[in-house]
Amino acid sequence: MTDLRYAAFAQEACGVSPVYEGLARAVAGDAELLALIDGLPEAKRQPNLLFGTVRLLGGPVESWAGFRAFVVERWNAVAREMRARITQTNEAGRCALLLPVLASLPQPLALLEVGASAGLCLYPDRYSYRYGPHALGDGVPVLHCESDLLPSRRPEVVWRAGIDLNPLDVRSAADLAWLDALIWPEHEHRRTRLRQAAAVVAADPPLLVRGDLVEALPSLAARAPAGATLVVFHTSVLYLVPPEPRAAFVSLVRSLPGHWISNEAPDVLTPGAAGPPPGYHNMLALDGRPLAWTRGHGQGMRRV
Numbered sequence: 630m631t632d633l634r635y636a637a638f639a640q641e642a643c644g645v646s647p648v649y650e651g652l653a654r655a656v657a658g659d660a661e662l663l664a665l666i667d668g669l670p671e672a673k674r675q676p677n678l679l680f681g682t683v684r685l686l687g688g689p690v691e692s693w694a695g696f697r698a699f700v701v702e703r704w705n706a707v708a709r710e711m712r713a714r715i716t717q718t719n720e721a722g723r724c725a726l727l728l729p730v731l732a733s734l735p736q737p738l739a740l741l742e743v744g745a746s747a748g749l750c751l752y753p754d755r756y757s758y759r760y761g762p763h764a765l766g767d768g769v770p771v772l773h774c775e776s777d778l779l780p781s782r783r784p785e786v787v788w789r790a791g792i793d794l795n796p797l798d799v800r801s802a803a804d805l806a807w808l809d810a811l812i813w814p815e816h817e818h819r820r821t822r823l824r825q826a827a828a829v830v831a832a833d834p835p836l837l838v839r840g841d842l843v844e845a846l847p848s849l850a851a852r853a854p855a856g857a858t859l860v861v862f863h864t865s866v867l868y869l870v871p872p873e874p875r876a877a878f879v880s881l882v883r884s885l886p887g888h889w890i891s892n893e894a895p896d897v898l899t900p901g902a903a904g905p906p907p908g909y910h911n912m913l914a915l916d917g918r919p920l921a922w923t924r925g926h927g928q929g930m931r932r933v
Contacts, residue, residue, distance in 0.1 A: 631666055631674050632657045638676040641910060641925065646813040648690055649680060655693045662697065665704055672869065673711050677718065677811060682710045685810035716869065717797060718811045719746035720819070721826035722927030723864045723892065724753040725760070725774035730890055730915050732780035734860065737787040739853035739887075743842045743878070744866030745791025747799045747808060748835040749826045754786045756826070770825035775929040778921055787857050789835045792845045796837035799827035819926065842870065843877050850885050859887030865911065865925070868897045889916050892923055 639653035653676050656662050666674050679700075680690060686706060689695035700707055731738060731753055740751050757766035758780070759773045765783055797804040805827060812819045836852075838845050846861070853859045861882050867875050879898065882889045895902040895912040905912065909922035913930060923930040 631663050634674065635676055642813070644908075645925070646815055648814045649676070651693060652676075652680060652690060652696060655697070659697070662700060665700070665708070669708060669711060675716055675869075677716045678711055678714065679707070681716070681807070681811040682707055682714065684814075685807060686710065690814055714807065715795060716811065717746040717793070717795070717807065718865070719749045719797070719808055719823075720864075720926050721749040721752075721756065721770060721822055722772050722774070722819070724750055724756055725758055725772040725776070725927045726864070726892055726913055726921075726923045726930050727862060727890060728753055728758060728765075728783070729776070729778040729780040730913070730920065731784040731860065732782050734784070734888055735858045737785040737857050739788040739857035739859045740786055740790070741846075741850055741853065741859065741861045742789075742791040743846065743861060743863040744869075745793045745796065745835075745837055747797035747804065747827070748789070748791050748830055748837055749799070749823075750862075750864065751789040751791060751835045752786075752826070752829055754783050755829050758783075770822045770829075772822075772927060774927055776921075777931050788854050790849055790852065791835060791837045792840055792842055792849060793837060794839070794841070796839050798834070798837075799830050800834070816926075841874075842866075843874055843881060846878070846881055846885075853887075859885065860890060861885060861887065862890035862892075864892040865894075867891070867893050883917070890914070891917075 635653045635657035639650045642650040642653060683699060684690055688699035742751055757768055757771045759771055760776050760779050763779050799805055808823055809820060838849055850859060891898060892911050892913045905922045910925045911923045912919050913921040913923050919933045921930040921932050
């Protein structure tokens with residue numbers, strides 16, 4: 630199974646990150662590395678977690694030989710970090726996927742993100758956007774997205790909060806370093822965007838609660854202000870959650886007032902669902918109704 634997971638990741642990275650595509654394919658065919666990885670809990674075997682950990686520890690990722698030697702020779706340190714951490718990619722660019730849906734809902738909004746990491750996706754009203762020639766807002770970061778769904782405005786957000794097993798704080802150099810390590814090697818534009826978005830968040834930090842997505846959601850949702858539309862959302866999070874608590878979360882979020890926006894691989898919420906078209910990875914849905922296919926870091930989407 631681990632070899633298939635890394636092979637699938639290589640396919641996802643194809644055309645997006647040649648470095649990670651090559652590493653993932655090589656890991657998928659390396660019995661010794663697979664045996665080491667399989668010694669970790671199933672949830673800790675993810676390619677992003679391994680590659681991000683190696684980068685955080687200062688290891689090489691551009692060279693397969695260098696990467697492999699680093700992992701084998703320093704496996705105890707690598708495994709220790711992987712056990713202690715979770716994949717927390719906090720890509721502000723995904724706000725460009727959420728924006729057309731958020732703009733269509735009754736305003737103002739109370740945003741509640743599940744799997745919020747450092748909360749960078751809780752600020753869709755503060756960022757600027759370019760959908761081809763269609764522009765919204767000024768200042769930085771500017772989020773570029775190829776899309777046939779175009780928002781007419783930025784939303785009005787009066788409350789923002791998030792849940793995470795390990796909330797990160799962009800004002801912490803260590804937390805920011807982990808967010809940086811999770812960005813794919815060639816994506817310097819995303820590193821710039823991370824720091825620009827982090828500055829926005831640091832100036833007005835959100836309410837972030839440490840907890841389980843099912844246990845913490847009801848009480849946090851109840852804190853949303855009256856008169857605002859509650860929007861619970863998540864992007865590339867539920868694939869990390871085992872099936873039973875995932876089903877419990879879906880049942881819970883459907884029972885709450887307001888709306889639910891999901892952006893997940895199609896088979897995460899609908900087992901056996903057909904995969905996305907080439908170049909796309911996730912399905913954007915409102916209250917369980919599919920709206921668009923989306924790319925992993927917010928760079929594109931198209932109507933279903």
